[in-house]
Amino acid sequence: MLELPPFIVRTLLGFILGIALGFVARRGRFCTLGAIEDAVYGNDTKRLRSWLIAIAVAIAGVHLLEIAGTLDLSRAIYTVPRIEWGGAVVGGLLFGLGMALVGTCGFGALLRLGGGDLKALVVFMVMALTAMATMRGATGLLRAHAIDPLSYDLVGRASQRIPELLGITGAAGWIFPFLVAATIAGLACTAGFLRSTRSIATGAMMGIIVVVGWWATGVAGFDPFDTRRVESFSFVAPLGETLLYVMLATGLRPDFPVGAVAGAILGAFLAARSAGQFRWEAPDDAREMKRHLLGAVLMGFGGVAALGCTIGQGITGVSTLAVGSFIAITSILVGARFGLYLLIER
DSSP states (O other): OTTSOHHHHHHHHHHHHHHHHHHHHHHTTOOHHHHHHHHHHSOOOHHHHHHHHHHHHHHHHHHHHHHTTOOOGGGSGGGSSEEOHHIIIIIHHHHHHHHHHHTSOHHHHHHHHHTTBHHHHHHHHHHHHHHHHHHHSHHHHHIIIIITTSOEEOTTOSOOBHHHHHTOOHHHHHHHHHHHHHHHHHHHOOTTGGGOHHHHHHHHHHHHHHHHHHHIIIIITOOTTOOOOOOOOOSSHHHHHHHHHHHSGGGOOOOHHHHHHHHHHHHHHHHHHHTTOOOOBOOSSHHHHHHHHHHHHHHHHHHHHTTOOTTIIIIIIGGGTBHHHHHHHHHHHHHHHHHHIIIIIO
16 A cells, blocks of 8 residues: 555545444444434433544544654644634534434435435435535635634644643643543443443444544555645535545545545445345425425535534544534534424424
């Protein structure tokens, strides 16, 4: 692999890791919206605790890579010394609301698509188009003029990571992330949850795969002469990148996000087939389709404004301990809860 161009290495690793992520998430029923629904309406917090385990493992693993000197998190989009709170709040709320309307997030749509759900194909296409338009097209003008200016520059700071903002340096700075990870894991692992080995294993595997994603772009496929940022899994802008590559493959080159999206669909397909759960599904009626279309648009716009989704900000971004990631995922959860209220409780 050392003889391959770095972008090919990143694409191949993204595809392989995407297969693992899609397979584990589908078989382990890993879904942020499903976790919220279980906790609110079923008094069942196993999936929510599994999500916390994924975050804890990702935080510990990413900082182990950084301590080893192999990963430079200053090249990540989440850690820049500028807190884009407007995008994190407004985009996060819109993404969460869209997630409730669709019934899952962008990553969840890929998992459903791998299981034969044609509604998820529509969500994927619409979300991808909206994401591209929000990054480089018509709705991008709205984002650039109305949301992007709502930010706070951290003058004199190297990043927006919590240890940096708290002034924790030296040995304490290395220990701090592991204390945070241990605290999150401790909140998740109550006596009853420790018996849920499947949920614990699913969360741990999701966290590990996200960490290996960072390694894939920041170590194995790292090119010091490339301006591309190091990254791991996210499923908003990468949907748009994948669609664009499918249309213009001869003029573009793939990278980690394209491989990750394709791999996630294949991994979900393998999980569905091996469990006997694959079946073709179509929308029930026009009302359901309209809800999915609106939700996909909200997720595409909101996810780009918030710089990520429940995976991109909720695990990948939070693993860097960036303040903006915590604001974004909190806003996504609030938006999702409000969306569930509108759909179910009203």
